[in-house]
Amino acid sequence: MDGDKELVNVTYDELKIGQTASLSRTLTRQDIQLFAILSGDVNPAHLDESFAEDSIFRGVVGHGMWTGSLISALLGTALPGPGTIYLNEQLAFKKPVRPGETIRVEVSVKEKHEEKHIVVFESCCTNSLGETVAIGTSTVIAPSEKIRRRRPVLRDVQFHFHDRFRDLIDRCEKLPRVKMAIVHPVTMAAMRAVEEALKEHLISPIFIGPEERIRKAADSIHLDISDFEIAPTEHSHAAAKLAVEMAANGTVSAMMKGGLSMDELLSALAPSSAGLRTEHGISHTYVVDVASYHKLLLITDAAVNIVPTLGEKADICRNAIDLWRVMAGEDIRPKVAILAATEKVRSSMQATVDAACLCKMADRHQIKHAYIDGPLALDLAISQEAVQQKNITSSVAGDADILVAPDVNSGNMVAKQLTFLGHAAAAGLVLGARVPIVLTSRSDTKRARLMSCALAVLMAEARREGRLK
Known part of the structure; x- marks a missing residue:
């Protein structure tokens, strides 16, 4: 199998302090629309241009938890990957993310606890200018057995916006x-x-x-x-x-x-x-x-x-x-x-x-x-x-x-x-x-x-x- 078509985890025993993984995503207006649909968060700061222009951000911004979801995606698919159980997340937002911005998320192993295979990760999210938009600490139960799975193929999402x-x-x-x-x-x-x-x-x-x-x-x-x-x-x-x-x-x-x-x-x-x-x-x-x-x-x-x-x-x-x-x-x-x-x-x-x-x-x-x-x-x-x-x-x-x-x-x-x-x-x-x-x-x-x-x-x-x- 090609590596990009396969999900392979990192077991508790394989994890090392300081080990890192990262991903990058660009926030689009369709992402904002889809996140609002799935979450029900229709705050006008994310969806209403005229409202957002008068806000402290001077324009539409993405949902904060869209950034948080990238951390979850990285933990669940790469480090540790399949078999990971999410226990806790502490997240602080530093700057807004606007449509068109590319966000890089990096997680690193901070602590390992033998009991129950608990691992604590530090996470940092930055924009293309190198500015920190969010930082956090994630606690998970790391998998104990090696897992290899073909990456699921997701269906395309088609939006039917107002014409x-x-x-x-x-x-x-x-x-x-x-x-x-x-x-x-x-x-x-x-x-x-x-x-x-x-x-x-x-x-x-x-x-x-x-x-x-x-x-x-x-x-x-x-x-x-x-x-x-x-x-x-x-x-x-x-x-x-x-x-x-x-x-x-x-x-x-x-x-x-x-x-x-x-x-x-x-x-x-x-x-x-x-x-x-x-x-x-x-x-x-x-x-x-x-x-x-x-x-x-x-x-x-x-x-x-x-x-x-x-x-x-x-x-x-x-x-x-x-x-x-x-x-x-x-x-x-x-x-x-x-x-x-x-x-x-x-x-x-x-x-x-x-x-x-x-x-x-x-x-x-x-x-x-x-x-x-x-x-x-x-x-x-x-x-x-x-x-x-x-x-x-x-x-x-x-x-x-x-x-x-x-x-x-x-x-x-x-x-x-x-x-x-x-x-x-x-x-x-x-x-x-x-x-x-x-x-x-x-x-x-x-x-x-x-x-x-x-x-x-x-x-x-x-x-x-x-x-x-």
């Missing part, structure tokens, strides 16, 4: 369906997005493009579009031009990209003569729901601005802030992290210089309604542990709502890594025009497609009410 996307989709129930131009919808992916949005009563579509190909695409998924308007055009260029005209004259309040390139669609609305430009430039924002992060995360720009200038980055920030405020409410300011490879401003790295300028623009109220900090490396933007390790003081670091990438390559890579490796759901909108634009992809999940349409509904309603310029 963050569903909340926003449900908010659209009381809103009128948005009149949406479906531009050149000649693919199954585009028609599937329309079908799902219709079932949720989110949109009232107008199909724009070659009529025969549109009907063929609808038939391919058995979608009946006989009750909806089709505005026929000869090709995709004409479809994009007509959709922009409809948006400019108020016939539609939103657009969805079908089977044409994004460049083709954006080029139709780019000229000021098209009548769809606002005071902000055009940009794209992903709204990402990733299980390993404690809230929805916006990533921008990952699709439109290839190497944005400082002015374009300012508009990218403004567009994302507008979207976030429509999603979360106008009374709460989002935390915007301007990403770069380092948190230091370096004249040789334009991304860091731009980040510093954006922060100063926020100080001068040129970018409003948000807390902005940068440059910040990605780990500093989203990891409290990284913030502690680097001793960064920031209202944004470790808790960002919006990540602003330095260019389209890095933004797209971050978003795709989260979706394909982190199994996140990512909805997205093109912003900065007078109507929101939904982008569709064959790789989008149903949740992501619905969320994109729901965001368009919410943005269109905010513009109708005059809450957006």
